[in-house]
Amino acid sequence: MNRMYRNMAKGVLHKALAVFLLLAAVVTAAYPAAVTAYAAESSAAELRGMQDMILDWKYAKGGESKFLSGDLLDGAGEGGSDWIAFNISRIGIEDNQAAYLSRLQDVVEKLYQDPNSDGKKYLLSDIYRIIITIEACGGNPEAFGKDPEGNSINLLKDGIWNSIWGDPGKQGINGYIWALMAVDSKAWEEPKDAEWTREKLVTSILSRQLEDGGFGLIKTDASDVDLTSMALTALAPYAGSEVQYTFTSETTGQTVTETVDTAAEAAFTCISGMQHESGGMVTYEQQTSESTSWALMALASWGRDPDLDEQFIKNGNTLLDGLRQFQLEDGSIVHSLDAEEAETEGNNMAGYQALYGLEAVCRLKEGKCNTFDLSDAPTVSEEEIEKAGESLPELKADREKSGEEALRDTKNRTALITVGIAAVVVLIVIIFIIMMLNNRKKKKMISGPDADSGMSADEDDDDDW
Amino acid sequence: MKKNIIMIGVVILLVAILVSGTKFQSVDEYYLTHMEDIKEDSETVTISIRCDTVLDNWDKLDPQLRDEKYVPSDGVILPETTYVLRPGDTAFDILNRVCRYNKIHMEYQGIENNAYGSAYIKGINYLYEFSCGKLSGWMFTVNGKYPGKGCSTYEMKNHDKIEWIYTCDLGRDVGNEYNGADMQKEKDKS
Numbered sequence: 001m002n003r004m005y006r007n008m009a010k011g012v013l014h015k016a017l018a019v020f021l022l023l024a025a026v027v028t029a030a031y032p033a034a035v036t037a038y039a040a041e042s043s044a045a046e047l048r049g050m051q052d053m054i055l056d057w058k059y060a061k062g063g064e065s066k067f068l069s070g071d072l073l074d075g076a077g078e079g080g081s082d083w084i085a086f087n088i089s090r091i092g093i094e095d096n097q098a099a100y101l102s103r104l105q106d107v108v109e110k111l112y113q114d115p116n117s118d119g120k121k122y123l124l125s126d127i128y129r130i131i132i133t134i135e136a137c138g139g140n141p142e143a144f145g146k147d148p149e150g151n152s153i154n155l156l157k158d159g160i161w162n163s164i165w166g167d168p169g170k171q172g173i174n175g176y177i178w179a180l181m182a183v184d185s186k187a188w189e190e191p192k193d194a195e196w197t198r199e200k201l202v203t204s205i206l207s208r209q210l211e212d213g214g215f216g217l218i219k220t221d222a223s224d225v226d227l228t229s230m231a232l233t234a235l236a237p238y239a240g241s242e243v244q245y246t247f248t249s250e251t252t253g254q255t256v257t258e259t260v261d262t263a264a265e266a267a268f269t270c271i272s273g274m275q276h277e278s279g280g281m282v283t284y285e286q287q288t289s290e291s292t293s294w295a296l297m298a299l300a301s302w303g304r305d306p307d308l309d310e311q312f313i314k315n316g317n318t319l320l321d322g323l324r325q326f327q328l329e330d331g332s333i334v335h336s337l338d339a340e341e342a343e344t345e346g347n348n349m350a351g352y353q354a355l356y357g358l359e360a361v362c363r364l365k366e367g368k369c370n371t372f373d374l375s376d377a378p379t380v381s382e383e384e385i386e387k388a389g390e391s392l393p394e395l396k397a398d399r400e401k402s403g404e405e406a407l408r409d410t411k412n413r414t415a416l417i418t419v420g421i422a423a424v425v426v427l428i429v430i431i432f433i434i435m436m437l438n439n440r441k442k443k444k445m446i447s448g449p450d451a452d453s454g455m456s457a458d459e460d461d462d463d464d465w
Numbered sequence: 466m467k468k469n470i471i472m473i474g475v476v477i478l479l480v481a482i483l484v485s486g487t488k489f490q491s492v493d494e495y496y497l498t499h500m501e502d503i504k505e506d507s508e509t510v511t512i513s514i515r516c517d518t519v520l521d522n523w524d525k526l527d528p529q530l531r532d533e534k535y536v537p538s539d540g541v542i543l544p545e546t547t548y549v550l551r552p553g554d555t556a557f558d559i560l561n562r563v564c565r566y567n568k569i570h571m572e573y574q575g576i577e578n579n580a581y582g583s584a585y586i587k588g589i590n591y592l593y594e595f596s597c598g599k600l601s602g603w604m605f606t607v608n609g610k611y612p613g614k615g616c617s618t619y620e621m622k623n624h625d626k627i628e629w630i631y632t633c634d635l636g637r638d639v640g641n642e643y644n645g646a647d648m649q650k651e652k653d654k655s
Contacts, residue, residue: 080577
C-alpha cells in the first residue's frame, strides 16, 4: 500500500516536474523577447552619436576650423546655412554664433533698406525661419539691427503681430505654421493691438485641416507628411489645453469648434497610415528621410517616445529604425532609398532635418524642453555681435556677367594685352638701340681719330648679323 | 643698322597683328559670346521661357508685377531660340547662360538649400515662385516631358528642346500631374 502511494506520489511529482519544466521553457523563450524589446529602445547617447556622424561629415566638407565660417557663414539668411546654425546651437556647440548674427543683421537691414530691391528675394517663411535662427543663436528678434531711419528693427512685430508684409499665409499654410512657431519660441508678449494673434494663427492652421485629418498644399489631394508634422509641431505648445477654438473650415465650409488635442489626434492618425513597414515615412510613394525626420519631430514635440508609441511602430520597426536606413557610412543622410540613381552621398537638407529630428527625440529622453522652445537658448549681446562683425570681410554681391559685359571685357582685355606686348617690344628695341649706340661710341674711342676704321667697324657689325 | 631696325619693325608689326586678331577669353566667356555661332559640327539646344498661365490668373498676380515688362502680353519672355550647346551643360547651365546673354533677370538658390542636390530657380524676369498665388512657380520640360529632376542635375543632349514654364497651380495647369522636383520642395519651405 505504501509503495503504491509512493509510486503515485512519484508520478504526480514527475508530472509536476514536467509541467514546471514546460513552464520554465516557455518563460525562458519569452524572456529574451522581452529583453530584446527593452534593448530595442534607443538611448539618447546612440542618437547623439548619429548626430555626431552627420556633423563630422558636414565639418569635413567645410574644411574650416569652425562650422559657422566660410561659405556657410556667408550663406546666412538661407535655409541651408540657417538650419545648421540652429542645429549646432540647440545641440549646445559653441561656435561663431556672434559672427553669424552679424551676417543675419546685414541681411535683415538690407531687407528694410529696399523691400523691392533687385537683390535677393525673401519669402515670409524665410523671415520666420530667420527669427527662429536669431533666437537659437542668442540674438533678440525684437531689437535686431537698424532700419534706414535708425530705428531698432522688431521682426516679431513687423513679420507677424502687425505684419507689414501682408497675410502670413499668402504663400501657403507653412507661413502660418512657421509664424506660430516663431511667436511661441519664447513667452513673447502679444501686443494688445496685434492683428495676427496666437489665436488667429492657430485657427488659420486648424481651418485648413484636410478631410483625412492631415495637412497639404492642395485641398483635394491626400495630405503631406512633412506639412502635417510641421503643423503638429507648431500646435505642440497647445497640447492638453482645454481651450476650444471656433472657425470655419476652409476645406468643408462647416463651422467647427474643437480643442487642439482633437485636431492633433486626427493628424497623428493620418500620418500613422503613411508609415512604411521599414519604419520610415512615405511621400509620393517613396520613403524619404525628411518626412521621417519631421514625423520624429512631431511625435517628440508631443511628448511621445517613438520607441514606445504603438501608433508609429510598423512590423516591429520604429521611426528611428526608419531614419537609420538613410545614414551612409560617411555619416551623411540621403533623401531617398528608391531613387533611380542611388545617392552616393547625402545632402545638406536631409542632414539638417535629421539633425533636428534626432534633437527632438534626444531632448525628450533627456528631459529637456522642446527643440523649438527656445527659452533655454543662450544670450549674445549687441556688443559681441558688433565686435564679431568688425573682423568679417564684406560680402560682395556675386553677379554673373551678361553677354554684353563679356564682350566688352574681352575687347578691353585684348586691347590691354596688345598694348602690353607692344610696350615690352618697344622697350626691348630701345634697350637694343642704346646698346648699339654704346658699342659705336666704344668703337670710336678705341679706333681713335681714324674715321674710316670707325665706319668699317660698323660694317663689320652688320656682317656679324 | 638700318636692316636691324627694319627687321625689328616688321617683328613688332607681326606681333601686333597677331595679338589684335586674337581674343583673350575664358571658356565661360567664349560660350557666352558665341551662343548663336552655330557651325556644322556644333551641338545645339532650343529653349523658350513662357508665363501664359499668369494671363489666366491676373487677379492672383502680385500688383507690382502687373506690367508688360514682367508679364509680356503674349506670355512669351523668350521665344523658341536655338543656341550652341556646350558639352556637359545641364538644364540649369543653359538657362543661366541664356538669361545672361539676353539680359533676362534670373535668381536661383544653391544646392545646399534643397533635398535634390540641385540648383532651384526662384524667379525669371522678376516673376518669382508665389508671385501669382501660393501654387505658382517655375517648372521645365525637356522634349515635352517633365524630367522630375532638379535642373542642375539634368544633362542636356544635342537637339533637346527645353521649355521653362510658369505654373499657377503647382503644375496641374501646365500638364504636370505629378509634381516635378522643382516644385516638390515647396512643402519643405522653412
